[in-house]
Structures are given as C-alpha cells and as structure tokens.
Amino acid sequence: MHARRPLIRSMLAATLALASSVAFAHPKLVSSTPADKAEVIAPQKIELQFSENLLTQFSGANLVMTGMPGMADHAPMKVAAKVSGSDDPKAMVITPVRALAPGSYRVDWRAVSSDTHPITGNIAFTVK
Template sequence: MRNPRKPILVAALSVGLLLSAAAQAEPKLVSSTPADGSTVEAPAKVELRFSEKLQAQHSGAKIIMTEMAGMAHAEPMGVKARVSASSDPNVMLITPASPLTSGTYRIDWRAGGAEGQPAKGAVTFKVK
C-alpha cells in the first residue's frame, strides 16, 4: 500500500529547496577595502567584493560623508564619485572625484546578481 503522505512530503521538500535557492541567489558582500569600521588614510578608491558576478544594470553605490572632522552638527552630504566595474566581475569600484577629507564616510551599495532582487547594504569607514 502506498503512503498517502509521500506526495505531500515530496512537494513540501521541493518548495523548501526552491525557496532556499532563491534566498541564496542575491550577492553577498564578502569584503571591502577599506574594511567596514576601519580608520584609514584617504583611499583613492573603494573596492567592494561580492559573492558572485555583478550585473551592472542592477548595481550601484554612492558615498556619503556622515561626519565631518571639527563639525559635530554637519548634515550628511553626498560625495561625487564614479562607480565602475573591475576586471574581476565580482568587484565594484567606487572612485571619489576628489580626495576624501578627514571624516566618516558611508558607502550605500546595491548589488544585482544573475538572479533575484538586488541586495543592499552599507560600509562605513573613517578617514584620518
């Protein structure tokens, strides 16, 4: 005699595997240079490395100066920068238009991979 619950169990497992694969489909930030939370000399560029190849049309970033040295109450302000691909398809490069001055910076990024919605996140660092 056949187990009447077997088709339901197989269907439930299949749906679980599909949902698990979809959850893993978005790129994950693997590392950044400068590292999140670090204090560094002014970098010429910021590199974000992801777990998979990025799709340029679904990826981007912006630099925001969130704290300016000597100005405790300054409003966050955008920093002009160019976002580009690297020779490594898993890396996004953010190059400020001019050298970063002393202060705290946040990189707000979105990264689209081959499937799924773009992932979003932020990296923060301080410039001496």
Template sequence: MKSFLPAATAALALLLTPVAASAHTKLVGSTPAANATVSKVTSVSLRFNEKVIASTVKAELVMTGMPGMANHAPMKIAATSTMGKDGKSLTLTAKRALVPGTYKVKWSAAGADTHRMGSEFSFTVK
C-alpha cells in the same frame, strides 16, 4: 502494502534530493573595510559573492561626519564607478583624496537571480 512502498520510496528520494540554493548578491569585502580607520583614501572597492548585473548596480559615497563639526549634514561625494572585469567587483573613485571624517557607502545590486539586494557600511578617514 506493496503499492505503498514505491510511493514512499519516491517521496523519500524527493526529500533527499539537493535543492539549488537561491543565492543573493552579498558584499564579501571592501577596501577600506567596514568600520576601519584609514588614511589617504582616493577610492573604495566593493567585492561581491557573485557576478552582478552591471545595469542594476548602484553605489554612493556619503560623508557623514567631520571632526570639529557636531552637526555635519550628510554630503554626497562625487565619485566615478567602474565595474571590475570579473563582474564581481566595483570601484568608486573620488576626484580627490577624502578629507578626515566618517563616510558611509550605500550599495545595491542584483545577481543571476535578478533579486536586488543592498546594504551599507561605514569607515573613518583620519
């Protein structure tokens, strides 16, 4: 029984030892915010929960609907992308202010764990 006690203590210690969480890149905020209705938009800012690897970042801005056009096909909006100095933000800047309609932002990026994550969100320009 005495030889069992050290093994059981070691096993319990392993169970109670904190394990480093494997964090994935997540979008924690944007301007405009998801589902917001805004006006005079010339850029879209994305904020991530961690530094992202710049070479893995992809983002696109797509117009998905226009008032008065029931069957508006998705239209990619030309925009330049700029990484923030903090490594946790990205700004998409359109060549001109966005016209009224609905827009979708699609993004993907990898952080320190190199696992590419991605998502999308929409907003409306009035």
C-alpha cells in the same frame, strides 16, 4: 520497472531543490577595502567584493560624508564619485572624484546578480 520510480522521483526532487537554491541565491558582501569601520588614510578607491557576479547596469553605490572633524552637526553629504565594475565580475569600485577630506564616510551599495533581486547594504570608514 516500478521499483525505479521512487529513485527517479527522489533524483528529480533533489535536482529541483538544488536548482531552486541556486536560482534564489543573492549576492552577499564578502569584503571591502577599506574594511567596514576602518580608520584609513584617504583611499583613492573603495572596492566591494561580492559572493556572485554582478549585473553592473543595475548595481551601484553612493559615497556619503557623514561627519567632519570640528562639526558636530555635519549633515550627511553625497560625495562625487564614479562607480564601476572591474576585471573581476564580483567586484564594484567606487572612485572619488577628489581626494577625501578627513572625516567619516559611508558607502551605500546596491548589488544585483543574475537573480535580479536587488540587495542593499553599507559600510562605513573614517579618513584620518
């Protein structure tokens, strides 16, 4: 009977280690459309794909115009956009209210998954 204790302890330790690594996992940005640093024709929507399902009520994004052709001192300006989930629970969709003018843009995102720890980041792209 005592010979099984080390085996049981090992199995318990492995189970706890696996459970803690899953519990502390954070969502990571896997891809975006447009891609980070891409030069594109004005997109109708921006899609962010994450490694985990998002809690949409706690996740979000801001679309910011960071530069405009011919205006060297263009201050960052928030752009009106709707942020929503999609049929894919790992995706976030940012839909500008109006067509994006030529210039440079940044999407500042906040992603929260089941571990409830917010992770932030950004992508940038240029509209031709």
